[in-house]
Amino acid sequence: MLTRRLVLLAAGLVIAGTFAAQAQQAKYVAKIGHLEAATQPRHKGLEKVAALVKERTNGEVEFQLYPASQLGNARQMVEGAQLGSSEGTVMPAAFLGGFNPVVSVLDIPFIMPEDRAKSQALRDGPFGQAILDSFTKRGLVAIAIWPNGRKSVTSAKPLAGVDSFKGQKFRVMDSRILIQQFAGVGAAAIAIPFGELYTALQTGVVDGQENPLDTISTMKYYEVQKDLVVSNHGAMEDLVLFNPAWWNSLPEGHRDVIVKAFLEVRPQVETLKEEVQTLAFNQIKEAGVNVRVLGDAERADWRARMFPPARDAYLERAGAEGKAVMEVYEAEAKKLGLAN
Numbered sequence: 188m189l190t191r192r193l194v195l196l197a198a199g200l201v202i203a204g205t206f207a208a209q210a211q212q213a214k215y216v217a218k219i220g221h222l223e224a225a226t227q228p229r230h231k232g233l234e235k236v237a238a239l240v241k242e243r244t245n246g247e248v249e250f251q252l253y254p255a256s257q258l259g260n261a262r263q264m265v266e267g268a269q270l271g272s273s274e275g276t277v278m279p280a281a282f283l284g285g286f287n288p289v290v291s292v293l294d295i296p297f298i299m300p301e302d303r304a305k306s307q308a309l310r311d312g313p314f315g316q317a318i319l320d321s322f323t324k325r326g327l328v329a330i331a332i333w334p335n336g337r338k339s340v341t342s343a344k345p346l347a348g349v350d351s352f353k354g355q356k357f358r359v360m361d362s363r364i365l366i367q368q369f370a371g372v373g374a375a376a377i378a379i380p381f382g383e384l385y386t387a388l389q390t391g392v393v394d395g396q397e398n399p400l401d402t403i404s405t406m407k408y409y410e411v412q413k414d415l416v417v418s419n420h421g422a423m424e425d426l427v428l429f430n431p432a433w434w435n436s437l438p439e440g441h442r443d444v445i446v447k448a449f450l451e452v453r454p455q456v457e458t459l460k461e462e463v464q465t466l467a468f469n470q471i472k473e474a475g476v477n478v479r480v481l482g483d484a485e486r487a488d489w490r491a492r493m494f495p496p497a498r499d500a501y502l503e504r505a506g507a508e509g510k511a512v513m514e515v516y517e518a519e520a521k522k523l524g525l526a527n
Contacts, residue, residue, distance in 0.1 A: 212246035215437055217274035217429070219250050220258030220267070222282075228463060229277060229335060229425065230254045232456035239448040244441050250275075262286075268430050269326045275429040279335065281360055283426060288505040289321035290426065292512050294364045295497045297490040299337075299422035303457070305523045306334065306422070314519045317512045322426070328434045331427040331449040334457045336464060338421035341403060341412040341476070342395030343388065349488050358384055358396040363504060365397075365421075367496040372489070388412060399423060401460075404467035409474045417468065417480045420489060490526065 223229045230252065237250035258264050258273055261282040267273040284291035292298065299306045309315060310332045322329040345351050353373035359365035361378040369376040379387050387393050388411045396408065400417070403409060427449055434442065472478045481489065502509050520526070 213249040215248045215433070215441065217248070217250050217433060218253060218258065219275040219277065220253040220256070220264045220273055221277045222256055222261060222264075222279070223254060225254040227254075228456050228459035229333070231459055232333070232452050233277065235452045235455060236445075236448045239451065240445055243444045243448070248437070248441050248445065265327075265428070268428050271430050271432055273430070274433040275427070277333065277425050277427050280424045280426055281362070284362060284504075287321055287325050289508050289512055290318055291362070291364055291501055291504060292318065292509065292516065293422060293424045294362055295501055296368045296420040296493040297486075298494075298516070299424075300523070300525050301419060301486075305525065308523060309516075309519055310334075310424075312519050314512070314516045317515045318426075321508065321512070322428065326431065328429045328431050329426050330429065330446050331453065333425040333427060333449070333453055334460070335423045335425045336399035336401065336460045337419035337423060338397045338399055339403070339415060339417045339419065340395060340397050341408055341415045343391070343411065343413050344394050346395075346414040346416045349485065349492065355394040356392075358387060358393045363500045364497045367500040368493045371493040371496040384408070385411065397421060400464045400467040400471065404470045409471045409476045413477060415471055415476050415478045417478070418486070418489065419481070420493065487526070
């Protein structure tokens, strides 16, 4: 009996020692928070990144992921990464404009083209780098831009063409750029908190709204909306942000591993998002909503009306920094054969 106990004790010590050794290997631990649920593409992508980083740094870097606002709201997570109470966050650009006006360039409608490769070229090129660099002076290290879907438009009133917008009221996030986007097509825009949107649509406070298809489906806006135009006019882009002190504490090789992992997983996140959007599209259509997909000619018309006033609102908000970023965008767009 005593011998058996000694064997079990020895085995336990070996196991404990193994776990201790594994724990000691994680020299650099990063708490990373974000807003989405653990079942959504952003978190699934982060899990893949965490696994790659752990493997390729031989366990020395560990990402501890906190989805669904476990580390606070958007502002709290950004400030946490900035001040060091957490090490990183993956945050939509739309929630970062108050902190960094430069990043609001991504709120401009049709800033990202439909063509996936050309959008990726913008993220990877001087335009994307200019956006990442703008975070340095604001106390954060930005290492990547991740796509997280495109916005479409719904309304309780007909959306037969661009002129149908005239006189309608749409809910937007609190952004002058988005307000001017709708002004460009003769519509009014009202900033309403996300949690109040369903009721606002139901009671007619606003006629319509803009969101990715999966949000429209999940939040059941199709129950109180009659028309959907799959416009993909607004790019939903995420910024990968780290605390500078933590980031600079890493060996250069580990930093390279992390950046490459985020870039490697990015297409998988985009594919996951597209799959979710397809499921949502089918659900909305089956619910009896009048659905149509924006054609190329109409897309060009929407862009010609929406882009200029939204761009001007951005330039007014972001000043000289914003002007420099827009000049980079225009030069890159020209190389890619995109309209300005």
